[in-house]
Amino acid sequence: TSVGSTALAVSAPNDQINLSNRIGNLVGGSARFLTHLYAFYGDVTLGYKELLFVHGSVRNDNTSILNQGNRSFVYPGVDASLVFSNAIPALRDASFLDYGKIRGGYTVSGAGFPFGSIPSFTANGNIVSRNPIIPENTRSAEAGIELSFLKHRLTAGATYYNQHSINQTIQTTIPYSTGYQSLTLNAGEVQNQGVEADLSIT
Numbered sequence: 339t340s341v342g343s344t345a346l347a348v349s350a351p352n353d354q355i356n357l358s359n360r361i362g363n364l365v366g367g368s369a370r371f372l373t374h375l376y377a378f379y380g381d382v383t384l385g386y387k388e389l390l391f392v393h394g395s396v397r398n399d400n401t402s403i404l405n406q407g408n409r410s411f412v413y414p415g416v417d418a419s420l421v422f423s424n425a426i427p428a429l430r431d432a433s434f435l436d437y438g439k440i441r442g443g444y445t446v447s448g449a450g451f452p453f454g455s456i457p458s459f460t461a462n463g464n465i466v467s468r469n470p471i472i473p474e475n476t477r478s479a480e481a482g483i484e485l486s487f488l489k490h491r492l493t494a495g496a497t498y499y500n501q502h503s504i505n506q507t508i509q510t511t512i513p514y515s516t517g518y519q520s521l522t523l524n525a526g527e528v529q530n531q532g533v534e535a536d537l538s539i540t
Contacts, residue, residue, distance in 0.1 A: 374402040375450075389425045392418045401450040405470035409450075413475075417443030437486035448473040472524055476503040493538045500531040 381395045396414045423429045423438035450473055482497035506526025512518060 374400075376400050389421050390418070391420075392416070399448065399450075399473075403450045404473065408470060408472045411448040411473040413446040413448045415443070415445035415447075417441065417445075435485070435487060436490050437484070439484045440482070441484070442479075442481040444479045445477070447476045447478070449476075450474075469523065471507055471522065472505055474503065474505050474507060474524075474526075476501060478502075491540050494536070496533065496535045498531075498533050501529065503528045 378398045383393045385391045394416045398412045419441035478501045480499040484495045505524040508526045
């Protein structure tokens with residue numbers, strides 16, 4: 339719940355606010371914004387002989403700030419890793435490699451548009467939405483490798499990631515001849531990708 343109030347050109351009847359340089363008559367207002375959000379979440383992790391690990395999750399969000407047909411959205415995720423230094427017989431007793439693991443994952447996350455806070459989009463008489471606002475959606479994928487050498491004195495790792503966000507809620511100005519000042523719609527799209535690497539010596 340978000341509650342706000344405003345006052346302009348008023349000498350307040352208490353010591354908390356005193357606009358002694360006011361000009362004009364009292365102009366005031368208040369607003370109260372109430373939203374509801376509830377979610378269901380499930381998570382499971384499976385392992386096989388300390389070699390292979392698989393993890394999965396799913397979440398269902400339900401929010402009151404979206405159109406009735408779009409208030410419920412589900413986003414899953416899955417990731418897995420393989421300790422190949424133990425899985426491959428030729429590497430188990432290798433003197434040059436202490437530990438080796440490959441991993442990968444894919445997740446989807448969703449979010450309703452911000453409401454009643456800063457930054458936010460709050461529907462009023464000056465804002466129009468061309469279509470019902472739908473949840474924002476971000477899809478992330480990554481793959482990586484971890485290595486350890488010299489009795490774990492030297493460790494190295496690398497990760498490739500790709501993140502794609504779509505249906506971001508944005509606001510754009512429109513001609514006043516329409517009777518409104520701005521239009522809120524799902525049009526934002528951002529994609530990030532790159533490689534991260536690390537090296538540690540002890």
